[in-house]
Amino acid sequence: MNQMQGSGFKSRTFFCAAQLFFGEEIWCKPVFPLVRKANRNDNRHLFLPCILADSHKSSKSEEKHKHKEHKHKEHKSKDRDKNREKSKHSSSSSKNHSNSEHKDSSEKKHKDKEREKDKDKIHSSGSGSGDRIKKENGFTSPPRIKQEPNDDYTSSIKVEKKPMKRTREDDDVDFKPKKIKLEDLKKAKKRKSEMVTKCLIIFKQQLGSILKSWEGFERKWEEERYTDGVKWKFLEHKGPVFAPPYEPLPDKVTFYYDGKPMKLSPQCEEVATFFGKMLDHEYTTKDIFRKNFFKDWRKEMKPEEKATITDLNKCNFEEINEYFKAQSEARKQKSKEEKLKLKEDNEKLLQEYGYCIMDNHKERIANFRIEPPGLFRGRGNHPKMGMLKRRIRPQDIIINCSKGSKVPPPPTGQKWKEVRHDNKVTWLVSWTENIQGSIKYIMLNPSSRIKGEKDWQKYETARTLKKLVDKIRAQYREDWKSKEMKVRQRAVALYFIDKLALRAGNEKEEGETADTVGCCSLRVEHINLHAELDGQEYMVEFDFLGKDSIRYYNKVPVEKRVFKNLQLFMENKQPEDDLFDRLNTSILNKHLQELMDGLTAKVFRTYNASITLQQQLKELTNPDENVAAKILSYNRANRAVAILCNHQRAPPKTFEKSMQTLQTKIDAKKDQIGLARRELKGAKVDYKVKRDEKCRKSVESKKKALERLEDQLMKLEVQATDREENKQIALGTSKLNYLDPRISIAWCKKWEIPVEKIYNKTQREKFAWAIDMADEDYEF
DNA sequence: GCACAGACTTAGAAGCTCGGGG
DNA sequence: CCCCGAGCTTCTAAGTCTGTGC
Numbered sequence: 001m002n003q004m005q006g007s008g009f010k011s012r013t014f015f016c017a018a019q020l021f022f023g024e025e026i027w028c029k030p031v032f033p034l035v036r037k038a039n040r041n042d043n044r045h046l047f048l049p050c051i052l053a054d055s056h057k058s059s060k061s062e063e064k065h066k067h068k069e070h071k072h073k074e075h076k077s078k079d080r081d082k083n084r085e086k087s088k089h090s091s092s093s094s095k096n097h098s099n100s101e102h103k104d105s106s107e108k109k110h111k112d113k114e115r116e117k118d119k120d121k122i123h124s125s126g127s128g129s130g131d132r133i134k135k136e137n138g139f140t141s142p143p144r145i146k147q148e149p150n151d152d153y154t155s156s157i158k159v160e161k162k163p164m165k166r167t168r169e170d171d172d173v174d175f176k177p178k179k180i181k182l183e184d185l186k187k188a189k190k191r192k193s194e195m196v197t198k199c200l201i202i203f204k205q206q207l208g209s210i211l212k213s214w215e216g217f218e219r220k221w222e223e224e225r226y227t228d229g230v231k232w233k234f235l236e237h238k239g240p241v242f243a244p245p246y247e248p249l250p251d252k253v254t255f256y257y258d259g260k261p262m263k264l265s266p267q268c269e270e271v272a273t274f275f276g277k278m279l280d281h282e283y284t285t286k287d288i289f290r291k292n293f294f295k296d297w298r299k300e301m302k303p304e305e306k307a308t309i310t311d312l313n314k315c316n317f318e319e320i321n322e323y324f325k326a327q328s329e330a331r332k333q334k335s336k337e338e339k340l341k342l343k344e345d346n347e348k349l350l351q352e353y354g355y356c357i358m359d360n361h362k363e364r365i366a367n368f369r370i371e372p373p374g375l376f377r378g379r380g381n382h383p384k385m386g387m388l389k390r391r392i393r394p395q396d397i398i399i400n401c402s403k404g405s406k407v408p409p410p411p412t413g414q415k416w417k418e419v420r421h422d423n424k425v426t427w428l429v430s431w432t433e434n435i436q437g438s439i440k441y442i443m444l445n446p447s448s449r450i451k452g453e454k455d456w457q458k459y460e461t462a463r464t465l466k467k468l469v470d471k472i473r474a475q476y477r478e479d480w481k482s483k484e485m486k487v488r489q490r491a492v493a494l495y496f497i498d499k500l501a502l503r504a505g506n507e508k509e510e511g512e513t514a515d516t517v518g519c520c521s522l523r524v525e526h527i528n529l530h531a532e533l534d535g536q537e538y539m540v541e542f543d544f545l546g547k548d549s550i551r552y553y554n555k556v557p558v559e560k561r562v563f564k565n566l567q568l569f570m571e572n573k574q575p576e577d578d579l580f581d582r583l584n585t586s587i588l589n590k591h592l593q594e595l596m597d598g599l600t601a602k603v604f605r606t607y608n609a610s611i612t613l614q615q616q617l618k619e620l621t622n623p624d625e626n627v628a629a630k631i632l633s634y635n636r637a638n639r640a641v642a643i644l645c646n647h648q649r650a651p652p653k654t655f656e657k658s659m660q661t662l663q664t665k666i667d668a669k670k671d672q673i674g675l676a677r678r679e680l681k682g683a684k685v686d687y688k689v690k691r692d693e694k695c696r697k698s699v700e701s702k703k704k705a706l707e708r709l710e711d712q713l714m715k716l717e718v719q720a721t722d723r724e725e726n727k728q729i730a731l732g733t734s735k736l737n738y739l740d741p742r743i744s745i746a747w748c749k750k751w752e753i754p755v756e757k758i759y760n761k762t763q764r765e766k767f768a769w770a771i772d773m774a775d776e777d778y779e780f
Numbered sequence: 781g782c783a784c785a786g787a788c789t790t791a792g793a794a795g796c797t798c799g800g801g802g
Numbered sequence: 803c804c805c806c807g808a809g810c811t812t813c814t815a816a817g818t819c820t821g822t823g824c
Contacts, residue, residue, distance in 0.1 A: 366812095367812080367813075367814085369812095369813090371813080371814065376815090377793090377814090377815080378815070378816090379791090379792080379793090379815065379816070382815095425786085425787065425788090426787080426788080427787075427788090430786095430787095433814095435815095436815095436816095437785095438785090438786085439785080439786060439787080440814085441786095441787075441788080443787095443788080451788095451789095454788085454789090455789095458789090503790095503817070503818080504817090504818065504819085505817095505818095506817075506818065506819085508816095508817095513815095513816075514816090516816085516817090518817085518818090546817095547790080547791065547792095547815095547816060547817055548790095548791055548792060548793095548815075548816065548817085549816095550791085550792080585818075585819080586781090586782090586819090589818090589819070589820095600818075600819065601818080601819090602789085602790090602817095602818060602819085647791080647792090648792085649792065649793085650792080650793075652807090652808090654806090654807065654808095657807095658806095658807070658808090730791085730792070732791095732792090733790070733791060733792075736790085736791095737789075737790055737791085738790090760809080760810065761810090762810075762811075
């Protein structure tokens with residue numbers, strides 16, 4: 001029944017439950033209450049963008065449309081003209097729609113004034129677009145029934161009790177068949193009492209597990225959720241781990257300027273090493289990178305250095321590069337003992353700084369190390385690549401912890417920038433980074449209660465969307481006909497977000513980041529309309545750079561109305577103009593918020609990813625196949641989602657090589673098969689001639705050998721296809737962020753696949769909540 | 781209603797580890 | 803035993819979205 005054996009999870013939950021019951025400290029993962037099941041049936045079909053061989057890099061960094069305002073007016077009047085003819089149709093159908101909406105929505109009073117204002121010039125029945133849908137999932141925090149037993153948690157945290165273990169010697173003594181002396185008797189007695197204690201513990205654990213299944217018991221966890229944005233009541237930690245100080249280069253490593261050796265000041269040298277280390281990277285050949293680096297490097301130079309070093313092209317970092325390569329090689333070559341020592345030191349650091357106490361739980365911290373200084377590596381065509389990321393010092397750091405806790409001491413002789421006690425946020429440490437001026441945080445690991453709960457909540461919102469999605473789709477289809485440009489644009493954008501799982505697309509500050517877009521920020525140049533393409537009507541060809549400058553390329557057939565709308569949106573616009581000039585993410589999300597509590601653009605991505613996985617699993621899993629084949633099906637379902645979400649990766653550097661090795665293996669196998677065939681033929685001839693038992697057996701065995709070889713070949717070929725299909729597709733992101741883990745857990749339980757085959761240790765920790773609550777017939 | 785700060789999630793790459801095959 | 807590569811872990815950039823103040 002339990003699929004989690006070997007994962008260590010089972011015992012952990014038991015431990016947890018027992019402790020809870022017996023009022024001891026809780027130092028383990030949270031247990032979440034069970035949730036009710038969602039209804040079935042979703043008829044959304046798959047839409048898979050085709051992934052191109054290379055991601056391109058946009059070279060454009062032109063100035064954006066300054067005359068938006070002017071254009072708005074132009075478009076508005078045109079829009080009105082165009083719509084005049086359609087108005088009859090539109091108003092009648094929107095009335096229908098309004099009726100149907102009315103039935104379902106229970107709160108009509110929350111009408112938005114703005115919306116009314118927007119629509120003043122038009123139709124009678126505003127189509128009920130903004131009707132608030134009653135909240136259904138109910139995961140706002142319930143009122144706290146019970147007071148936290150110990151709100152002002154003192155820092156006298158009990159460490160896990162030493163296990164009642166004895167040393168090996170004791171045991172050895174006990175097992176010697178000696179005469180029973182008084183001492184032995186004492187020992188035996190002691191052992192007996194320890195056995196009793198052990199039994200008691202086991203009993204406690206089992207009792208805990210029984211209690212765990214009692215729903216009311218589990219609800220205790222819910223009580224821990226706070227209201228009013230409070231995230232915790234107690235928080236104590238050891239502060240961050242700073243990057244190690246700079247170690248100057250040994251004298252034998254020389255930097256050359258214009259062919260002449262030059263000794264650099266430590267400050268200047270450190271920055272030089274950042275560049276030297278990266279010499280093998282493509283970055284260092286890029287003009288922007290070099291320019292930015294050189295500018296920032298010069299700021300770190302002493303006046304004499306600044307006077308001498310005026311041209312980066314005359315700098316020779318070769319020896320620095322060699323030095324670091326040798327260092328990394330030496331690290332690899334270290335002896336077992338040295339490596340073990342290093343590992344232990346690391347572990348010690350982790351034990352000391354890698355955990356914190358948050359509300360009775362010892363929680364793992366995600367990133368307790370401060371980012372070391374270095375050169376900024378933006379993604380894609382980033383205007384700031386190569387800039388110096390400066391070293392973070394204690395006086396840059398803000399510490400967040402609870403009032404009654406032990407504040408982590410800053411390094412001797414130094415001070416924190418600030419110590420605050422803000423329990424409405426989840427971070428422990430923050431600082432401001434110097435490249436974009438944004439704030440960086442130290443937060444908890446995904447396995448923590450605070451992250452797990454949020455994650456669960458995310459999927460619950462997506463499930464709520466599932467219940468309403470038909471209605472929302474009907475609504476945006478209706479809005480394609482709206483007389484208002486704003487509404488039409490919103491409806492078409494939402495259609496793309498829903499159908500193609502595009503991101504919302506916030507506006508970005510120009511020149512600060514790479515030129516990438518999402519749905520709302522698409523520009524005319526990013527789409528191409530084809531009345532007919534590849535034998536299909538009304539095709540839209542997307543080609544743009546999305547998050548992380550990953551190229552999105554897709555040819556999609558759309559409905560005629562969408563097509564016509566796009567033509568309208570593009571009229572009289574320059575390629576660099578916004579496609580949806582009357583829309584931004586704020587407008588869109590405000591609208592979505594009115595349709596469903598908690599609904600934002602990204603919920604569609606979560607919903608569509610999860611529902612796709614569920615459908616694909618149903619479709620692809622063959623009950624008769626073995627575990628390996630089923631896992632292949634799972635991976636295929638996962639891949640379908642990754643394709644939908646456009647999760648790409650650079651083909652692994654070793655890809656070609658490893659493919660080649662595999663191909664060699666395949667070829668060798670084919671040769672073997674050819675040989676085996678010939679041998680079989682020969683044996684058959686022999687048998688025909690001689691007709692004896694020996695020959696018959698020989699034929700049999702040769703036949704078997706051939707079959708085995710053919711089987712092996714097939715497996716290799718499947719492996720090759722699988723690898724080829726995965727060449728540019730990253731499965732991890734969707735697995736970690738978009739797929740409701742309960743779907744996978746349920747699938748595992750249903751087909752008796754060990755969860756470990758689907759989720760590794762870290763993933764199981766992150767999804768502990770789901771492993772705990774999903775049964776085999778869970779429906780997203 | 782807009783800009784901006786802040787908080788938090790999502791993302792791919794780089795670095796590291798460990799197990800299987802030669 | 804060693805080497806290689808897949809898979810795991812770590813790192814931090816780049817998004818989304820909310821709240822606030824003008």
